[in-house]
Each structure stands twice: as C-alpha cells, then as structure tokens.
Amino acid sequence: MQSLTPQRLIELRLAANDVRQGIIRSLVAAGSGHSAGSLDMADVFTALYFHILRHDPQRPDWAKRDRLLLSCGHIAPVRYSAMAYAGYFPVDELLTLRRLGTRLQGHPERMRLPAVETTSGPLGEGLAQGVGMALGGKLDREDWRVYVVTSDAEHQCGLHWEAMMTAGKFKLDNLISFIDRNFIQIDGSTEEIMPLEPLADKYRSFNWEVFECDGNDMAAIIATVERAQTVKGKPSVIIANTVPGKGVSYMEGDYTWHGKPPNKEQAALALAQLQADREQIGAVHV
C-alpha cells in the first residue's frame, strides 16, 4: 500500500461518492437503466480512473494508455460517471444518458465514445477482447496493461471460458480482470440460477492467479491491484466482493434493483444518504 497516503485515500473516497451521485442523477434523468451493479462497482471504477490506470482524459487515443474494458455493459452508468469526474467530458452530460442522439448510449458504444475502448452489453464478450489486446501488447513488447471488468453472471457464457483458457495459455501477465461478485442476476441469486462456486478454484485450474478483496473498500482494492501487477507469467483475476446497490440503503442486497432506476423521490433519498456519507468521509479527514 505504499502508494496510498491517508490524504489520498480520503480524496479517492470522496471521488467514489461523486461517482455514486453521478450514477443516481443520470439514472433518474434517463428513467431507465441499471442501478445495483453500477453502484456496487463505483469504488473499483474510481480506483481505476483516479489511481490505477495510466491514462490521459485529454488524449483518449494515447497509444501508451492502459486499456479498460467494461464487459458487462449494462453498468455503463458507473463508467460514464467515473469518466465524467475524471475529466473525459462535462459532468452535466451525464444527464443525457439513454436519450436520442447522446454519446452515452444505454450500453456503451465505441463509435460514439471512443474512450470506452469497445462496444458492450451482450454479456460474456469482454474478456476475449481483453485477451486479444493483451496479446497484441505483448507481441509489440508494450508495457501498458489491460484491465477488464466482468460481472458474475457473465461466467455463465461459454465464450468467457474460452477466453479464460486462452489467457492462461498465453501467460498474459499484462491482463488483470475484475469480477463484480455481487451474487445477483436478473432472475435472482447466481447460486440458484446457475451456481458459480467454487469460482476461485475454477480460475486457478485455468492457470490464473486469483485474488479476492472487499470490492467496496478503496484501500483493499488498490492494495490488491498492486499485488496483481507484480504477478509474472499468469493473468490475474480479482474477485471483488461487492454489495449490490452499495451506498443506497434501500437498494443494498436487493436483486430487484438490477435493472431499474430510482424514481424522483427515491433518487432524492439516495442523494441525501450519499451526501451524509460524504460528510462522514470529510469528518475523518479533520
């Protein structure tokens, strides 16, 4: 954890709070969209955009940038919000989410917003593209990395396993994949719909290095990524244990928030809770 001073940690937590507020504002403006997964990945996306990634919001096409792929495209609101606060586009643009003509499509589209790296939404396709990018980077002896964010239910898609096997074969130590392990999908709990456990063992047997952390703990996320960055000769996966809807009490742990937005009153309540949390973070600072 050498890179993280207490002051920096507070800044990152405040940034994650901004990102959560941006998610709520964009979802209520859109009137549709995915709340639970977006909120629970706010800490990981903040860690990535504000601390981990080698990137430049002013130059999204910089050849030496780290590549970040969002495989489960339905949680686009968290990526858009983190990008806006990191300086890729004005925060106000978040309010155009899902509207006709917007760059912020319901599911991310590279041709409209190149910095998302690829178009996603159909599940299970991100890791395979990440494998291709990581292999390309290796062939060119580049030092940039590839980060992929996946959902747990995506592990029910066959292509994802083909990609896992391939990453192991090519020893892609420039590839770090996250799993949003929130145990929910649309029809209920992942373990009822199609059991994924023991998930860590599955990755190990495919020749991956496996890390687990509390995906809603900023310090733990960063420490875990820093360990993964030192792995040689293998791809790494970080099982980020998250609470669906994290940060908004009435959504936390409830799978029915997978694919719906808060209404106006619910959004006001969510923003009030987040604002109160924010003051807590500030209080720790003094």
Place this chain on the structure above:
Amino acid sequence: MSNVNLVESATAMHLVDYTNAAALESVPTRNGFGQGLVEAGKRDRNVVAICADLSESTRMLAFKEACPEQYIEIGVAEQLLVAMAGGLAAVGKIPFIASYAMFNPGRSWEQVRTIMCLNETNVKIAGAHAGVSVGPDGATHQAIEDIAIMRVIPHMTVVVPCDAVQTKKATLALAAMFGPAYLRFAREKSAVVTTEETPFEIGKAQVFREGGDVAIIACGILVYNALMAAAELAKEDGIECRVVNNHTVKPMDEPAIVAAAQTCRAVVTVEEHQVHGGMGSRVAEILAQRYPVPIEFVGVDDRFGESGEPTELIEHYGMGTAAIKATVRRALSRKV
C-alpha cells in the same frame, strides 16, 4: 376476380375499429406469448420452457408459476439454450426457448442452423424485445436483423404476429405444429387490432383492409401503423390501400402476395427490421419472379438502432404513420 378466394376477405377478420382510439387496447405482444405458453403447457405436459435469466421480460414467469415442473432456468447461456433444447426435443419434449431476439437467435445462430434446422428438431424460439422499439437500451439490444438470419435457413418457420392476441394464437399454433420455428415479438405496449374471433393460421396472410390503389404488406406491431396510414390516406386523399397482415414470413403466403400485387399494381412493405433481407425482401423476391410491380420498403435502412424512447425511435427511423403515407404516395407515383 379469383383473387378473392386466395385471401380471407377483410370483413371476415373481426378486427377492432382501429380508427377509434377509445376502442383500442394497448398490450405488449410479449404478454400474448406468456399467456399462450401457459395454455400450451397445460394442454401438453411435453411443452417445456427454458429460460436464460430473463423470465420477467420474456413473460416466461407465468409459465414458471403455472407449470413449475416444465420450467428450466439455465442462466445467461443462449447457445446452451438451443443445444440443450435440441436434446430435449430429441427425447420427445416440445421446448420453447426465450431470450432477447438479439441473443437468441442472434448469438446462437449456428446452433439454430445445425441443431434445430439441419437436424429438424421440434424447438421453438421466442425472440423478445425485437426491433428498435426496445428503446433506451440502445443498438446492442435492438434486434433488427433477426428475420433475415432466420428466414434464410431451410426448414425454419418464421412468425411475426401483429398484436398480443395474435401472438397468443401463434404460440399455441407453433406448439401444435412439428418443426423448428421462430416467433418474434416486442417489448412495448402496442395496439390490439385483432379479436378472439379473428382467424389465424400459420402461412396464411390476412387482408385487414380492402383497397385497390396500393397494397401495404406489413408484419408485427407496425401493422397498426399501416392500418392508420391507410385510413388517413383514404380520408385525406381518397387513396385506397389494401393492408395485408403478413404474419408468416416463412413459409410466405405467395398467392396472397401475388394477389395483392395484381389488384393494386404497387406495393409497400412495412416491418420493424432492416430493409435488407427482411420480410419485404422476401416479398420482392416473390414479385420479381412472379408479378413485377413497383415496390417501396418501410424499415430500417442499413443503419443500427440507438437509445431513445420507443415511439420516438419508430419515427426517427422512418416507420411512423407519416412515413408510411409518404412511402405509399411514392409507390403510387411509380405505378404504370
């Protein structure tokens, strides 16, 4: 003319008075699928439903509650959906498999071709959320190529019913018919123009409105827009359109298509799908060979969809009533 015998006449269709907005109910076509599936499952215990983590949106949820032992949940795995259904069909089951049309049959196309069609198994695909009217989810979720990729496969039956009541009838008809089939329906509420009394037979197109100036051949929820366009054209300009509900895209009712062309000598096709390769393309294939007349196409013109509100997108992509009227006038001006 003998054409009259080839198609059901409009008065025998027992339609709702679609020009009277107050008389119209608005129901998503997917609800008709849900109801039909429950009835099919109760009639025949061999009917099974396989769901890929979309029980509510595809309306399989009612079946899960009504026939729990015939319901199978497999998670996000659309290729598995088709392959496993092929296995179930091989041992005598009648599997209905449902997801968004974009993923099934979009993602599972080769399994559909080999396991369902080349292998001729009795599997029924229910493609939900078809068309741009899915709305804000955007292009990745808007299936507008599914008719093309299904109608091109030998042995496949492709049905695109016009409203919720007809979708229920189509579901029951497909359950009773042996062979691979694709049923396409939509997410949003749409006008119910047919009634319980309206006949339905797979492969038999229906004349919903009589007219001799231009034939509008439509399928799916846009049949209502076609009817409205025809009613407005009659009132405003005295242009009389025959409106054909061409719900079975494959095998298409060739006599009905030829009859419409013979009577009107100009055709407009209407579908919530790419113009390239869709229902209208099949109409053009038939007429080019058997009775060439000017044809105009209403549909998505070689573009992807995008986020927006459902009706807003229907207008944006030129499939609203006004666009259909303009297309009819264009077809009329080309008539020889």
